[in-house]
Amino acid sequence: MKALLCKQFGxxxxxxxxxxxxxxxxxxxxxxxxxxxxxxFPDVLIIQNKYQFKPPLPFSPGSExxxxxxxxxxxxxxxxxxxxxxxxxxxxxxxEEVKTEASRLVPLPEKMDFVSGAAFLLTYATTDHALRDRxxxxxGETLLVLGAAGGVGLAAIEIGKxxxxxxxxxxxxxxxxxxxxxxxADATINYSTEDLRERIKLLTDGKGVDVVYDPVGGPYTEPAxxxxxxxxxxxxxxxxxxxxxxxxxxxxxxxxxSVVGVFWGDFARRQPKEFAHSIRQLGRWYAEGKLRPxxxxxxxxxxxxxxxxxxxxxxxxxxxxxxxx
Numbered sequence: 001m002k003a004l005l006c007k008q009f010g011x012x013x014x015x016x017x018x019x020x021x022x023x024x025x026x027x028x029x030x031x032x033x034x035x036x037x038x039x040x041f042p043d044v045l046i047i048q049n050k051y052q053f054k055p056p057l058p059f060s061p062g063s064e065x066x067x068x069x070x071x072x073x074x075x076x077x078x079x080x081x082x083x084x085x086x087x088x089x090x091x092x093x094x095x096e097e098v099k100t101e102a103s104r105l106v107p108l109p110e111k112m113d114f115v116s117g118a119a120f121l122l123t124y125a126t127t128d129h130a131l132r133d134r135x136x137x138x139x140g141e142t143l144l145v146l147g148a149a150g151g152v153g154l155a156a157i158e159i160g161k162x163x164x165x166x167x168x169x170x171x172x173x174x175x176x177x178x179x180x181x182x183x184x185a186d187a188t189i190n191y192s193t194e195d196l197r198e199r200i201k202l203l204t205d206g207k208g209v210d211v212v213y214d215p216v217g218g219p220y221t222e223p224a225x226x227x228x229x230x231x232x233x234x235x236x237x238x239x240x241x242x243x244x245x246x247x248x249x250x251x252x253x254x255x256x257x258s259v260v261g262v263f264w265g266d267f268a269r270r271q272p273k274e275f276a277h278s279i280r281q282l283g284r285w286y287a288e289g290k291l292r293p294x295x296x297x298x299x300x301x302x303x304x305x306x307x308x309x310x311x312x313x314x315x316x317x318x319x320x321x322x323x324x325x
Contacts, residue, residue, distance in 0.1 A: 003095030004304045007058040009049040012308035015061075017301075023099035025073030030102050032085065036118035037065040037093040037301075038321045040151065041215075041240050044312045046091060055091045061308075062093025062322075066108055066117030076102045084108040086117045090265070094304050096324050103272075109283045119151065119293040119319035120286070121279075126237065126264040127155040128278050130213060131163065133267070134260045135233045139164025141210035144200065144227070146220050147240055148185065149176035151319045154294050156213045157183045162290050165211075168203055170196065170220070172314075179317050183294065191220060200227040213237060221245040225257070232257045240314070294318030300325065 003020050025031050043061045045051040069083040079085065085105045092098045108117045131137045143160040147153045148169035160167040161184040169180035170189045177188040189199045200209060208229035214221055218241025225234050225247055232255060252259060268275040285291045296317040299307050301324050310316050 001096040002301065003060045004062070004301065005058045005060055006047045009047065009057075012044075012047065012305045012312060015047065015305055015308070017304070020095075022097055025071050025076075025099055027074040028076060028102055029073040029099055030069055030076060030079060030105065031071040031097055031099050032065070032067040032087060033070045034065050034067040034093065034096055034098055034324045035114035036067070036298075036321050036323050037062045038118040038122075038151075038295075038319045039307055039311045039316065040064060040122055041238065041311060043094075044308060047308070053090055060092045060095045060098075062095070063090050064088055064118060064122045065093040065098065066114040067098075067324075069105075070097065072102070078102070079105055084114075084117075086121045088121055088265075088268075094301065094322060096301070106279050109286055112286065115295055115298060115321050115323065116293045118321050119295050120282075120291075122264075123151040123155040123293075123319065124159070124282050124291060125268070125275075125278055126262065127152055127159050127213070128282055129264050129267050130235045130237055130262040131156065131159050131211070132278075133274070134262050135211045135213075135235050137163050137165055137211050140166075142166045142168065142204060142207075142229075143211045143213060144168045144170065144209040144224060145180075145185075145213045146170050146224060147214075147216040148180045148188075149317050150215065150240070151294075151316075152215050152237060153213075154180070154183050154318055155291075157185050158291050159285075160184075160213075162285055168200070168209065176317055179294065183292065196220060196223045197227055200224075204229075208232065211235065216241050217245050218243040219245075222247060225251060225259075228255050228257045230256055234259050235262050236260065237262045295321050297321075298323050 143165045149171040169185035172192045212234045215237040217239035
């Protein structure tokens, strides 16, 4: 089977596609035939040894896929060969076949195709955990979404609207903001041409926002945090801008505000019952047409290097998905 391999840490150009033996499952494991795998920003970081998980070399990047169960190992229950599933793997998904723990699978929702399935789980489940569990976003509150045209950003817009919030979407171009509006954003801010704090003041009549969804970090975190209303919550989701910002903690004191970490991977592992409830709720919202994964482009697995270059250059709106024939 073919797989994209990281044999030495570096930029996307350092990756190669090679033929490897098909994996075999051990106890509690399954082997999946990959049909589609989506890109997430950590995929760019992990190949450069800049991510919190450090897989041993060589490895295949890719943390999210949809496919068909090919083989199950000893002790696996609930899944059988032929089942259509979504899997979250941390790494390994950019290949024709992948071995992973059965606990990392969820059934592919009925009427969902493989491309949408590959674009669904990490973005929506991370965001559901962030907004409902960590942020306690309530109907009538105002949600500010940074990096709103990315996969998790668009998921935040949609889930925010499902929960009854007013959503302000922030992105770096008018084309990206148009996509945000098409997914339900009530107002938008172009932070490459507008002053973020002043625009938030204008849009909230000076009251500020209740929740900030921040997968970006860098220079936007502090002005967004300064724009929180009393008892606001700033959700730390990631650092796509590359810089981990530092906040003056007196701001949290003066606003009665909270800085709240969002680590979905450990949430899924430590709180399996709550994780399962979240997945069921997301499936219901999808079936009701309230969630619409935005796949801006699909490329074959053989073009994975080009796909990672687009992700590294922040030229992806929504999700980019690799397909496996």
